[in-house]
Amino acid sequence: MNNLNAITTDFTAKQQPDKNAWLQTIRDAASERLTSLQLPTKKTEDWKYLKLEKLLASEPIDTESIKDLEAKSVNDINQLLAQSLISSLDAYRLVFVNGVFVSELSQHNNNPYSVLFSEASAAQQELIVAHLDTSHNYYHDYFSSLNSEQFEDGLLIHIPMDCHVEKPFYIVNLTLGEQPKTHMMRVLVVAETGSNATIIEHEDAPLKHTGMVNTVIECFVNDQAKITHSRIQLDESVTSICSHRVQQGRDSIYQQHQISLGAKLKRNDLTVSLQGEHAKTDIRASFYARDQQTIDNHTCLEHIVPNCTSNEVFRGLVDNEANAVFNGRIHIHPDAQKTLAELSNKNLLLSDLATINTKPELEIYADDVRCSHGATVGQIDSEALFYLQSRGISKVEAKRLLSMAFIAEIVGQLTEKSVQEFVTQRLSSLFSSLQYEGEK
Amino acid sequence: MLKIANLRATVDDKEILKGLNIEVKPGEVHAIMGPNGSGKSTLSNVLAGRDNYHTTDGTVLFEGKDLLTLAPEERAREGVFLAFQYPVEIPGVSNLEFLKTSLECLHTHQNKPLLSAVEFMKLAREKCKLVDLDTDFLKRGVNEGFSGGEKKRNDILQMLMLEPTLCLLDETDSGLDIDALKVVADGINALRSPDRSFVLITHYQRLLDYVQPDFVHVLVDGQIVKSGGSELALELEEKGYSWLESGTEQPANSLKA
Numbered sequence: 001m002n003n004l005n006a007i008t009t010d011f012t013a014k015q016q017p018d019k020n021a022w023l024q025t026i027r028d029a030a031s032e033r034l035t036s037l038q039l040p041t042k043k044t045e046d047w048k049y050l051k052l053e054k055l056l057a058s059e060p061i062d063t064e065s066i067k068d069l070e071a072k073s074v075n076d077i078n079q080l081l082a083q084s085l086i087s088s089l090d091a092y093r094l095v096f097v098n099g100v101f102v103s104e105l106s107q108h109n110n111n112p113y114s115v116l117f118s119e120a121s122a123a124q125q126e127l128i129v130a131h132l133d134t135s136h137n138y139y140h141d142y143f144s145s146l147n148s149e150q151f152e153d154g155l156l157i158h159i160p161m162d163c164h165v166e167k168p169f170y171i172v173n174l175t176l177g178e179q180p181k182t183h184m185m186r187v188l189v190v191a192e193t194g195s196n197a198t199i200i201e202h203e204d205a206p207l208k209h210t211g212m213v214n215t216v217i218e219c220f221v222n223d224q225a226k227i228t229h230s231r232i233q234l235d236e237s238v239t240s241i242c243s244h245r246v247q248q249g250r251d252s253i254y255q256q257h258q259i260s261l262g263a264k265l266k267r268n269d270l271t272v273s274l275q276g277e278h279a280k281t282d283i284r285a286s287f288y289a290r291d292q293q294t295i296d297n298h299t300c301l302e303h304i305v306p307n308c309t310s311n312e313v314f315r316g317l318v319d320n321e322a323n324a325v326f327n328g329r330i331h332i333h334p335d336a337q338k339t340l341a342e343l344s345n346k347n348l349l350l351s352d353l354a355t356i357n358t359k360p361e362l363e364i365y366a367d368d369v370r371c372s373h374g375a376t377v378g379q380i381d382s383e384a385l386f387y388l389q390s391r392g393i394s395k396v397e398a399k400r401l402l403s404m405a406f407i408a409e410i411v412g413q414l415t416e417k418s419v420q421e422f423v424t425q426r427l428s429s430l431f432s433s434l435q436y437e438g439e440k
Numbered sequence: 441m442l443k444i445a446n447l448r449a450t451v452d453d454k455e456i457l458k459g460l461n462i463e464v465k466p467g468e469v470h471a472i473m474g475p476n477g478s479g480k481s482t483l484s485n486v487l488a489g490r491d492n493y494h495t496t497d498g499t500v501l502f503e504g505k506d507l508l509t510l511a512p513e514e515r516a517r518e519g520v521f522l523a524f525q526y527p528v529e530i531p532g533v534s535n536l537e538f539l540k541t542s543l544e545c546l547h548t549h550q551n552k553p554l555l556s557a558v559e560f561m562k563l564a565r566e567k568c569k570l571v572d573l574d575t576d577f578l579k580r581g582v583n584e585g586f587s588g589g590e591k592k593r594n595d596i597l598q599m600l601m602l603e604p605t606l607c608l609l610d611e612t613d614s615g616l617d618i619d620a621l622k623v624v625a626d627g628i629n630a631l632r633s634p635d636r637s638f639v640l641i642t643h644y645q646r647l648l649d650y651v652q653p654d655f656v657h658v659l660v661d662g663q664i665v666k667s668g669g670s671e672l673a674l675e676l677e678e679k680g681y682s683w684l685e686s687g688t689e690q691p692a693n694s695l696k697a
């Protein structure tokens with residue numbers, strides 16, 4: 001049995017928990033889908049830039065650091081983990097370690113809005129069943145179906161009608177230790193009509209342990225609701241596949257800010273479907289991949305009804321021998337007249353061996369729309385580099401400053417100051433630990 | 441301080457500097473004037489170490505060291521400063537971060553103690569005032585959206601912070617209004633000292649009214665064709681360059697500044 005088989009059977013061999021038996025119909029439907037779905041191959045259009053077999057091969061496990069960890073008490077471990085959190089963020093903090101909720105690390109007193117699936121009331125169970133896997137299900141793929149079949153527990157965030165939640169929700173998912181090798185994260189957000197909330201998701205691997213995460217996030221942003229969603233993916237050691245589906249109602253606003261570091265494999269699929277008129281979508285994302293990392297971003301904006309606006313900006317920074325993909329699709333359905341859709345992807349290649357495949361895809365079936373898209377791939381501006389050098393700054397340091405600058409615009413748009421600072425600090429310490437090729 | 445002998449340089453295989461000689465002693469102010477395209481910016485770029493400029497002959501000694509073998513950042517750390525004719529914009533890198541990094545690099549190299557954050561801010565504010573830039577400019581991206589004159593003043597701000605020993609100013613006075621010209625001149629004069637030298641590349645007498653040069657050189661077609669005292673600038677203002685371009689003057693090598 002090769003590593004790949006080992007991993008996929010590892011997925012499928014898991015015992016199904018009966019705690020959440022009320023989810024059985026959803027799981028059954030997923031199992032049903034899986035009989036006809038297959039692990040994507042190079043021939044699967046959406047996955048063609050990835051050598052999935054190679055990428056899913058298991059990582060050597062850092063036994064030393066695991067042994068260290070096993071010797072520690074739970075308290076010590078929690079203390080250690082606490083250091084990797086954005087502690088100054090005043091938020092409803094919900095911390096998961098390997099997909100399992102850890103209440104010792106969380107702060108969710110007086111939080112009536114979120115609940116674990118396993119603790120859901122009858123009414124909440126009904127809400128979950130009514131929403132889970134219902135968002136444009138033609139996007140169900142292999143991994144998200146696996147998630148639906150096998151996730152052990154999930155998180156529901158439910159914002160009642162007209163409710164403006166002041167504090168952000170801070171959802172943290174940490175990967176730690178040897179077991180389990182793969183885990184499923186499942187998040188469901190239902191923002192009722194006229195509600196407003198901020199969600200910050202933070203994925204990290206504080207001890208650089210390897211593992212695999214399969215995440216599915218579904219957001220239902222109902223009429224006049226507004227969700228601001230920041231995602232910071234800093235878990236470089238973790239293979240992660242994420243399917244993120246958003247559905248918007250009339251006059252709703254969905255804003256996403258995303259900062260991602262590469263990994264052996266990081267795959268982010270984002271689908272937003274605009275199903276109510278005058279809905280607005282705003283996506284600002286930046287990624288940085290280095291060494292032999294791979295990051296693959298697929299986004300799709302489904303403009304289904306008239307008069308909606310979407311704006312998407314992706315900035316990629318690709319270093320060393322890393323490989324990045326950006327595939328941005330805008331699909332304007334026949335009824336979606338007066339759509340305004342903009343898409344821009346700018347990339348900076350920091351090394352001759354780095355690669356980026358960027359592909360904006362427009363599919364327009366309405367005639368009265370304004371749609372623009374652009375993608376660029378460039379190198380560091382040599383004039384700027386010389387200017388910095390001429391002030392005594394070494395070439396290596398100058399490249400770092402210019403790399404940070406490239407991402408800074410997106411970081412600057414994160415809504416919470418403490419999150420901005422945290423990300424800036426992490427990025428700058430990452431950049432300053434790097435050596436550029438051919439430099440001393 | 442700076443000794444340039446028989447310097448020849450090419451840009452994209454085209455020879456621009458054709459055997460240039462200048463010697464600048466500590467404390468001196470030299471002005472270089474000359475028609476458009478004669479090679480003035482080429483000279484400053486060669487001295488600062490821009491990489492598509494190739495020297496094919498000659499030597500440049502800075503405080504006895506061979507300047508041409510040093511990387512651009514090493515030249516800056518040794519005390520060479522170039523104010524650019526066209527300062528570039530660097531969005532995303534704040535002026536403050538840039539100045540701080542730059543100053544730290546220089547101080548580390550010069551074995552000077554690093555400034556604390558508070559000391560640094562105090563210094564930066566003080567120098568901003570000298571060049572009449574609001575401290576808000578420190579928070580903006582380097583030259584990002586600055587007007588032409590603001591960019592020039594920003595270069596002077598850097599010069600005041602870094603306190604170089606050799607300051608090359610390439611048309612820093614061009615495009616400045618009268619008040620800004622005065623600000624730039626004051627900046628230069630504030631730094632003048634017996635062990636610091638200036639090379640001012642300029643087209644106009646008006647800067648030299650404020651900063652009196654010890655020597656004026658005329659650069660035509662990659663060579664210094666005439667050198668003299670500050671009165672030469674006035675003569676050029678009156679007569680232009682054509683009387684020098686005709687080749688009736690003595691070759692530059694025989695003139696010693």
Ligand SMILES: Nc1ncnc2c1ncn2[C@@H]1O[C@H](COP(=O)(O)OP(=O)(O)OP(=O)(O)O)[C@@H](O)[C@H]1O
Pocket residue numbers: 451452454456474475476477478479480481482483525
């Ligand atoms: N990359 C290049 N390729 C070819 N020629 C170049 C290049 N860069 C500069 N030159 C030429 O070199 C000559 C000298 O240019 P330089 O910028 O040094 O002139 P200058 O004396 O500073 O002029 P100005 O007073 O207009 O600033 C010009 O004729 C210019 O066109």
Ligand SMILES: [Mg+2]
Pocket residue numbers: 480481482525610611
């Ligand atoms: Mg010039």
